[in-house]
Amino acid sequence: MTIIIGIDGLEYEYVKEFGCKDLMQKSFGKTNIEEYEEPRTIVLWSSFLAGQNLEEKIVAMGNEKMWDFALKPEETFFKHFESFKAVDVPGYNYGREQHVLEREMLKKFFAEEITVEEFDKPVFDYHRKLKEQFFEDLEKDYDLLFYYFNAADVLGHLSFGMKSKMKLIYQDMNDIAAKAAAKGEPMLILSDHGMKSVGRYGDHQEGYGFWSNSLGKDLGNPKITELAEFVANEMK
Amino acid sequence: MENEDMKIVIVGHVDHGKSTLIGRLLFDTGSLPESKIDELKRTCEALGRELEFGFVMDSLEEERDQAITIDTAQTFFKTDKRDYVIIDAPGHKEFIKNMITGASLAQAAILLVDAKEGVQEQTKRHAYILSLLGMKQVIVAINKMDLVEYKQERFEEVKGDVEKFLESIDVKPEYVIPVSAKEGDNIAKKGENMSWWAEDTILQSLDSFIVEKREASTALRFPVQDVYHIDGKRIVAGRIESGKISVGDKVVLQPTNIEATVKTIEVFMDEDRKEAGAGESIGITTEEPIFADRGQVICTKEALPGIGNEVEANIFWMSKTPLEKGERITLKCATQEIACSVAEIRKKFDSSSLEQLEENAEQLKETEVGEVLIKTDKSIAFDSFNDIQETGRFVLERGMDTVAGGIID
Numbered sequence: 001m002t003i004i005i006g007i008d009g010l011e012y013e014y015v016k017e018f019g020c021k022d023l024m025q026k027s028f029g030k031t032n033i034e035e036y037e038e039p040r041t042i043v044l045w046s047s048f049l050a051g052q053n054l055e056e057k058i059v060a061m062g063n064e065k066m067w068d069f070a071l072k073p074e075e076t077f078f079k080h081f082e083s084f085k086a087v088d089v090p091g092y093n094y095g096r097e098q099h100v101l102e103r104e105m106l107k108k109f110f111a112e113e114i115t116v117e118e119f120d121k122p123v124f125d126y127h128r129k130l131k132e133q134f135f136e137d138l139e140k141d142y143d144l145l146f147y148y149f150n151a152a153d154v155l156g157h158l159s160f161g162m163k164s165k166m167k168l169i170y171q172d173m174n175d176i177a178a179k180a181a182a183k184g185e186p187m188l189i190l191s192d193h194g195m196k197s198v199g200r201y202g203d204h205q206e207g208y209g210f211w212s213n214s215l216g217k218d219l220g221n222p223k224i225t226e227l228a229e230f231v232a233n234e235m236k
Numbered sequence: 237m238e239n240e241d242m243k244i245v246i247v248g249h250v251d252h253g254k255s256t257l258i259g260r261l262l263f264d265t266g267s268l269p270e271s272k273i274d275e276l277k278r279t280c281e282a283l284g285r286e287l288e289f290g291f292v293m294d295s296l297e298e299e300r301d302q303a304i305t306i307d308t309a310q311t312f313f314k315t316d317k318r319d320y321v322i323i324d325a326p327g328h329k330e331f332i333k334n335m336i337t338g339a340s341l342a343q344a345a346i347l348l349v350d351a352k353e354g355v356q357e358q359t360k361r362h363a364y365i366l367s368l369l370g371m372k373q374v375i376v377a378i379n380k381m382d383l384v385e386y387k388q389e390r391f392e393e394v395k396g397d398v399e400k401f402l403e404s405i406d407v408k409p410e411y412v413i414p415v416s417a418k419e420g421d422n423i424a425k426k427g428e429n430m431s432w433w434a435e436d437t438i439l440q441s442l443d444s445f446i447v448e449k450r451e452a453s454t455a456l457r458f459p460v461q462d463v464y465h466i467d468g469k470r471i472v473a474g475r476i477e478s479g480k481i482s483v484g485d486k487v488v489l490q491p492t493n494i495e496a497t498v499k500t501i502e503v504f505m506d507e508d509r510k511e512a513g514a515g516e517s518i519g520i521t522t523e524e525p526i527f528a529d530r531g532q533v534i535c536t537k538e539a540l541p542g543i544g545n546e547v548e549a550n551i552f553w554m555s556k557t558p559l560e561k562g563e564r565i566t567l568k569c570a571t572q573e574i575a576c577s578v579a580e581i582r583k584k585f586d587s588s589s590l591e592q593l594e595e596n597a598e599q600l601k602e603t604e605v606g607e608v609l610i611k612t613d614k615s616i617a618f619d620s621f622n623d624i625q626e627t628g629r630f631v632l633e634r635g636m637d638t639v640a641g642g643i644i645d
Contacts, residue, residue, distance in 0.1 A: 066437045080352055120282065124279075124282035159275075163273070163298050164272075164293065164294035165276060165279050167291075168279050169279070
């Protein structure tokens with residue numbers, strides 16, 4: 001089984017600083033996303049899946065509609081795998097309901113209608129549910145298992161500058177990676193973009209994301225679109 | 237519960253665990269700021285983790301990096317007996333400056349020593365400063381016992397080294413305690429890692445100390461901070477550093493030697509005060525008009541301070557740029573601020589090894605201690621540090637920098 005853990009907003013510098021060894025795996029580095037006008041989640045994951053830059057096409061759909069963008073399996077590297085399971089992957093089968101809720105909560109927070117605690121709660125609830133489901137699926141027999149986690153990004157928007165809290169979240173992601181690594185299967189961990197702190201808050205980092213693989217293959221500073229080929233050819 | 241806070245200072249080598257000890261004292265006494273720790277607690281719960289002390293330290297260090305709490309201000313914690321204030325001492329320079337200027341005069345000290353590394357040069361320097369300042373209530377905490385597998389033999393070895401050095405500088409610690417601030421052993425509670433230790437914890441030891449009361453019967457020393465004209469009255473304001481003052485007292489202003497009689501004592505929200513004592517900030521008016529100025533000291537004829545242009549003292553030099561004999565600097569003692577020079581460096585010592593380095597030296601380098609003769613441009617009022625600490629200690633400044641602390645023989 002090939003495992004891909006997609007982690008939205010995972011910041012390279014924090015992974016190193018917090019010593020998240022299982023997120024770093026045998027080889028890790030930064031992706032190059034400088035060609036993108038903005039580090040948009042839906043654009044970057046879709047481009048990764050398709051192996052080509054889809055920014056123009058997706059942005060043309062407009063801010064609201066772009067979240068409905070979904071590739072077919074044959075348009076992605078999934079086609080190289082006989083059986084696969086992808087969960088919540090933007091650009092493929094993104095769980096729109098949860099993410100609409102998160103965006104609304106974010107607006108409410110900045111309108112001072114809810115607290116950080118109220119904002120965090122549904123994100124953590126969803127993250128826990130997803131994590132449990134991932135651990136169950138790790139025991140099943142897929143050729144490819146691709147899970148997307150967005151807690152680091154969503155919680156990071158309100159707390160990225162509070163390192164002590166982010167460290168806990170990164171450690172949790174590291175624990176998830178450790179459990180997956182224990183399967184001894186080829187694994188890619190990827191983030192679409194990094195994050196930077198703005199006071200206690202966080203914003204998307206432009207220019208780079210994060211990659212690591214269990215094969216020990218040094219990918220250098222790859223474009224996110226180059227990784228589709230890597231998955232199809234070297235991680236099967 | 238005592239009404240009065242006790243101010244304590246934690247000193248020792250920079251890497252021997254001061255922040256962790258402070259964090260542990262705050263954590264174990266439930267004295268941490270609520271909001272951020274609550275957020276961490278909730279995050280831990282949401283992720284199915286226990287709130288560990290390490291996470292708390294992360295949070296405190298984060299606040300320190302953002303200059304919010306630790307290392308930038310006074311930090312508070314409480315026991316059943318009393319409230320404590322930890323005076324910040326990020327380095328010996330700030331420590332000496334604070335102690336000598338009286339801005340934050342600690343009543344007890346914890347000297348931290350790393351159990352693995354043992355006594356280091358900085359440990360000795362800080363201990364020497366405690367000695368210089370006459371600190372009586374001292375706890376030596378042999379920290380990081382977890383790094384030496386909590387071995388009693390190692391504790392005894394380091395304890396022996398520390399006690400030997402402290403004895404040579406006349407500091408007698410009341411307690412030497414093996415601790416692990418990281419794991420919480422022997423700080424607020426005994427813990428399970430050192431069952432061989434049957435004596436007190438750090439908190440129990442601190443609680444056994446007394447908050448030293450200022451001695452009301454010693455000689456009056458009332459340094460003038462300022463003079464105000466309010467409602468036609470000329471009010472001489474300041475803080476009584478020692479002794480007491482009463483309406484009708486015959487006082488003398490030093491070093492000008494002008495005499496006057498106290499007419500009123502002015503205390504905010506207390507119109508009928510007839511007497512005030514050490515530690516109180518007050519104003520006075522006098523029967524006779526006196527031309528007092530900031531820096532002068534009000535005393536009584538019966539117990540005058542030393543007056544003169546020459547002061548014999550021990551100084552601890554803290555600047556990277558050495559003191560040159562004869563160099564023009566400024567002496568600050570209580571509210572007095574006077575241009576001066578060090579006329580003689582009679583002897584100088586290494587503050588770590590206590591080895592005498594030179595007699596009749598021309599220079600005093602960073603961290604060296606000197607027995608010196610200071611000549612001031614104008615007369616100053618001073619006391620021996622052993623008699624009255626407040627007017628027996630001083631700092632030396634070069635430009636805006638505090639470059640030395642000293643006590644008067």
